[in-house]
Amino acid sequence: MGIETILLGLAVAFGQLIIGLALAMGAVYLGLKLFDRLTEDTNEIAELKKGNVAIAILLGAIIFSIANVIEGGVSSISDSMVPGLTYLQMIAALVIGISNLVIGVIFSVFSIYIAINVLDKITVGIDEFKELRKGNVAVAIIMGAVLISVSFVIRGAVAGMMNAVSPQAVAEALNWA
Secondary structure (H helix, E strand, O other): OOHHHHHHHHHHHHHHHHHHHHHHHHHHHHHHHHHHHHOOOOOHHHHHHOOOHHHHHHHHHHHHHHHHHHHHHHHHHHHHOOOOOOHHHHHHHHHHHHHHHHHHHHHHHHHHHHHHHHHHHHOOOOOHHHHHHOOOHHHHHHHHHHHHHHHHHHHHHHHHHHHHOOHHHHHHHOOOO
């Protein structure tokens, strides 16, 4: 293995790190923004500024849940950026990977929305967001546990979808491989 191969490998690995970090942070940001729109009557940032630990627990669970679901998408994007690809193949892999990641974020936020609504139906007599605004940590822990559990369950489905429309599969379908 020559020095050029090592340097190229390091450059690709650094590129994968930068792309993965940017996509992961963008996905978390987008997920939190979408969740904020779902909870119009709760200003999460204002609650955090007040030191509301319950809101912090819930937002932490949301971040973890989104990251858990999209981890495979970020990995597949960085894994598809390998030395030897043509410029067109690299762009196609990036576009397909980002599309898969966006779909994963949408599934994550949708599953969070569904999980919260189901929990709301199960816990008759408790207004979860009112309790969170009051700082009820017990409610935040239960909601967080539900979100994290749901993220583990749907992670496999999202990963399967991302594998079906992987950059490698599309490249083979287009006779690029």
